[in-house]
Amino acid sequence: MKKSLGILGILVAICLAVGVGATFNDYNASRSIHWNITTDDAELINLKPIQPYAYIDTNNGELVLDFSPHNPNYPGYGNGISPASEYNFNEVFEVSNDLWENTTIVVRITSNLSSIEFYCPQGGVYSVQSQTLATSSDTARKDVCFVLHPGQSKKIGVDLSADGDSPGDVWNARMTVKAYRLGTEPAELQFLE
Numbered sequence: 001m002k003k004s005l006g007i008l009g010i011l012v013a014i015c016l017a018v019g020v021g022a023t024f025n026d027y028n029a030s031r032s033i034h035w036n037i038t039t040d041d042a043e044l045i046n047l048k049p050i051q052p053y054a055y056i057d058t059n060n061g062e063l064v065l066d067f068s069p070h071n072p073n074y075p076g077y078g079n080g081i082s083p084a085s086e087y088n089f090n091e092v093f094e095v096s097n098d099l100w101e102n103t104t105i106v107v108r109i110t111s112n113l114s115s116i117e118f119y120c121p122q123g124g125v126y127s128v129q130s131q132t133l134a135t136s137s138d139t140a141r142k143d144v145c146f147v148l149h150p151g152q153s154k155k156i157g158v159d160l161s162a163d164g165d166s167p168g169d170v171w172n173a174r175m176t177v178k179a180y181r182l183g184t185e186p187a188e189l190q191f192l193e
Contacts, residue, residue, distance in 0.1 A: 045107060045148070045179045048094045050155060063093060065158065083167055087160040088137035090121050095177070096153035104149045104182040106189050109156065111142040113173040117159040118144045125154060131191050147182065147192050
């Protein structure tokens with residue numbers, strides 16, 4: 001049983017690294033889904049964990065989604081997700097535009113692994129490719145975008161599909177979260193305006 005649960009036992013700190021510089025253009029993230037939380041005055045978005053398997057790592061400030069025994073909320077429990085299964089986690093983390101009073105932003109969240117997709121049960125999150133709503137696990141996509149006006153937020157769900165994976169497999173994923181001031185987003189996101 002432990003072996004079948006261990007598909008992501010080593011990795012499963014699904015983590016997304018988001019970094020910014022003093023001259024803000026976007027948020028970028030790479031490495032196995034770690035989100036860096038910054039206090040830089042140039043940031044446009046705020047990321048907040050919602051579920052117990054999502055937390056801010058106090059050592060490095062990263063937002064972590066962790067199904068391993070190393071999760072501080074469940075120390076010693078959990079060895080990953082099961083092979084040949086699909087997991088849908090509503091409202092895993094929240095993206096908010098609380099940091100800028102008069103700036104509307106366009107947010108894009110991507111995964112380079114088709115096994116990790118995003119959606120928002122609240123609505124308003126779209127697939128970049130098809131420009132259709134991604135509001136459930138059935139419509140989740142690995143490249144989504146949405147608009148946040150000042151003071152608004154979106155609770156993002158994550159769909160994990162281990163179909164075809166075997167016990168002991170590890171996902172090495174690169175995730176990206178980018179935010180643009182409305183009107184400066186790339187052409188493929190301008191359908192949101």
